[in-house]
Every structure is written in C-alpha cells, then in structure tokens.
Amino acid sequence: MKKKVKSFDDWLLVPQYSDIKSRKEIDISSNLSNDIKLNIPIISSPMSTVTEATMCNSIRKLGGLGIIHRYNSINFQTKLLSYTSEEKYKSAAIGVTGDYEERLASLVEAGLKILCIDIAHGDHILMKDCIKHVKENFSHLYIIAGNVSTGEGFQRLTDWGANAIRVSVGSGSICTTRIQTGHGIPTIEAVFECKNFKSKYGLDSKIIADGGIKNSGDIVKSLAAGADFVMLGSMLSGTKETPGKLMYSEDGKKYKAYNGMASKAAQKSWKGSYSSIEGVSSTVPYKGTLSKVLNEISSNIRSGLSYSGCRSIQELQENALFVEQTSFS
Numbered sequence: 001m002k003k004k005v006k007s008f009d010d011w012l013l014v015p016q017y018s019d020i021k022s023r024k025e026i027d028i029s030s031n032l033s034n035d036i037k038l039n040i041p042i043i044s045s046p047m048s049t050v051t052e053a054t055m056c057n058s059i060r061k062l063g064g065l066g067i068i069h070r071y072n073s074i075n076f077q078t079k080l081l082s083y084t085s086e087e088k089y090k091s092a093a094i095g096v097t098g099d100y101e102e103r104l105a106s107l108v109e110a111g112l113k114i115l116c117i118d119i120a121h122g123d124h125i126l127m128k129d130c131i132k133h134v135k136e137n138f139s140h141l142y143i144i145a146g147n148v149s150t151g152e153g154f155q156r157l158t159d160w161g162a163n164a165i166r167v168s169v170g171s172g173s174i175c176t177t178r179i180q181t182g183h184g185i186p187t188i189e190a191v192f193e194c195k196n197f198k199s200k201y202g203l204d205s206k207i208i209a210d211g212g213i214k215n216s217g218d219i220v221k222s223l224a225a226g227a228d229f230v231m232l233g234s235m236l237s238g239t240k241e242t243p244g245k246l247m248y249s250e251d252g253k254k255y256k257a258y259n260g261m262a263s264k265a266a267q268k269s270w271k272g273s274y275s276s277i278e279g280v281s282s283t284v285p286y287k288g289t290l291s292k293v294l295n296e297i298s299s300n301i302r303s304g305l306s307y308s309g310c311r312s313i314q315e316l317q318e319n320a321l322f323v324e325q326t327s328f329s
C-alpha cells in the first residue's frame with residue numbers, strides 16, 4: 001500500500017464568519033465520560049520529565065488532566081498517586097509486560113480511577129490481553145490506551161474495551177521511532193482517519209491526539225480534525241511543575257530536562273539498562289509556572305474557535321474548513 005500523508009504544517013483552517021463577541025462565550029470543555037469532564041481538552045503526557053503528583057494537582061486546578069508516569073518502582077508510583085488530591089481524577093500509567101499486574105493492583109489500592117495503558121505500539125495482542133485483564137479484575141476503571149495510528153487500530157482498541165485512545169505513532173518531539181524503524185503516521189493524519197472510522201462505524205471511544213503538537217495552532221487543528229483531547233509533552237515541559245531540577249547554563253539561563261521515555265538516558269535511569277532506543281533526551285528552556293503556560297494556550301484555543309465562528313469543540317468539528325497550503329503560501 002502507498003498513500004500520501006500530510007502533517008500539521010500542511011493544513012490551515014479557513015477563517016469564517018463569527019458572531020462571538022467575547023472569548024468568554026466559548027466553551028473548550030471536553031468529556032472523557034458522562035462523569036469525567038475536563039474544562040480544557042488537555043492531558044499531560046505520562047513521562048518522567050512531565051507528569052508526577054505536582055503536575056497532576058496543578059493541571060487539574062487549571063481544568064486539564066495529568067497521568068502519573070510508569071517509569072519508576074511500583075512503590076514510588078503508588079506513592080505519587082496517593083499525593084494526587086482529586087479522588088475522581090486519579091490517573092496513572094502501566095505497561096503490558098513485566099510487573100504490570102502487580103503495579104495495577106497497587107495503584108487500584110491507592111484509588112486509581114483512570115488507567116492509561118501506555119505502550120509505543122498499542123495495536124498489539126499484548127494490549128488486548130492487558131485490557132482483558134483490567135476488565136476482568138477492575139471493571140470500574142476508565143481505560144485510556146494507545147498508541148495507534150490507523151482507523152483499524154482505533155477500532156480494535158475500542159472493541160477490546162478502551163474508553164479513550166491515544167492517536168499517532170512516531171510523531172513526538174523527542175521520538176526517533178521513524179528514524180530507527182521507518183514507521184509512523186503524522187498526528188493530524190491519524191486523527192482524521194480515526195475520526196472517520198469513529199463516524200463510519202459509530203465507535204464511542206474518545207480520540208486523544210498525542211505527539212508532535214508544537215503550538216496552540218496544532219491543538220486547534222487537532223480538535224477540528226476530530227480529536228476530543230490533546231496530549232502534550234514538549235509544550236508543558238520546562239514548566240515549574242514538571243519533575244526534575246532546574247539547571248543553569250554558564251550565562252545564567254534556566255533549563256530543565258525533557259526526555260523521551262525510550263531514550264538511552266531515560267531507560268538507564270528507570271531500569272538500569274537500555275535496549276531499542278527510540279527517543280532522545282534533551283533540555284528545554286525553563287518556562288515558568290504551568291498556569292502561565294496553560295492559560296496562554298487555553299486563551300489561544302478560544303481564539304482559534306472564534307476564527308471558525310464556533311462556541312464549542314463539537315461546533316468546531318462540525319464546521320471547520322481545512323485548506324492545504326503549499327510551501328510557497
């Protein structure tokens with residue numbers, strides 16, 4: 001099979017007539033389920049340099065969701081989860097091999113409500129087995145699973161029992177999967193395809209666009225293409241609430257680490273060894289508080305909806321018009 005695919009920068013949204021007089025009229029909330037509502041459609045990546053308890057608590061106050069990463073010991077992850085304050089939104093990630101059953105049991109004991117089954121290639125039989133295990137033992141959990149990059153993968157994970165699915169493979173800013181393995185699909189393309197499957201086959205799982213989202217324009221494009229949520233790593237990295245020490249360059253500039261979870265550095269730090277390196281470790285300029293960064297992003301998303309003349313994410317998905325731009329536009 002051969003097919004041409006496009007990325008965020010190939011697309012623009014057409015500005016349309018608007019009767020919205022204030023951005024306050026615009027609602028950018030999105031629901032994971034009838035019970036679990038987010039006031040902003042933003043989830044922080046379950047990565048060791050992005051989401052631990054401080055990030056979870058802070059992003060919740062601002063309307064989003066944080067998922068405690070799994071690159072640590074079971075005890076440590078369970079402790080982190082117990083430090084998160086809001087009962088209904090307690091979220092953490094597991095893998096599908098090794099200690100995952102024990103890890104899951106420990107997290108559930110600590111009040112886990114939203115489980116993220118977090119693997120690079122989610123369209124996989126081990127994902128099916130893991131979801132089955134979760135359903136049989138802890139049927140009350142809300143399941144986020146992924147990543148997938150095709151409509152068929154999205155449909156399979158929905159059929160297996162996932163409630164929300166992380167969409168895109170090989171697109172993350174710290175990802176080298178495309179280089180190492182030749183595989184991947186740009187995030188917006190994967191979102192278009194999964195949305196198409198969702199409509200065509202009446203699938204009720206949510207789409208989380210994940211990876212390669214560089215700015216608030218990419219967030220608006222993801223939502224317009226059909227994503228219910230976006231997951232952000234790089235855009236939230238370097239904020240005060242991320243784990244890790246503040247570092248200083250020789251000329252006094254502040255930095256923080258931002259590491260791909262499959263990078264050599266990240267693998268060495270959590271399991272003492274490394275194999276199949278598909279990520280890089282990096283540093284990013286210190287960005288200040290999460291509230292400063294997220295409030296700016298939220299305000300830009302509202303402006304984005306206003307340019308399309310829409311008061312909600314659903315209206316945006318119904319009315320958005322995409323145009324393809326060339327490199328000369």
Ligand code: IMP
Nearest residue numbers: 045172173175212233234260261262279
């Ligand atoms: P970003 O927002 O573009 O930085 O992408 C973050 C996303 O990249 C995460 O939510 C994961 O889906 C993915 N990711 C995290 N670590 C790695 C890695 O080491 N290799 C490939 N993808 C990764």
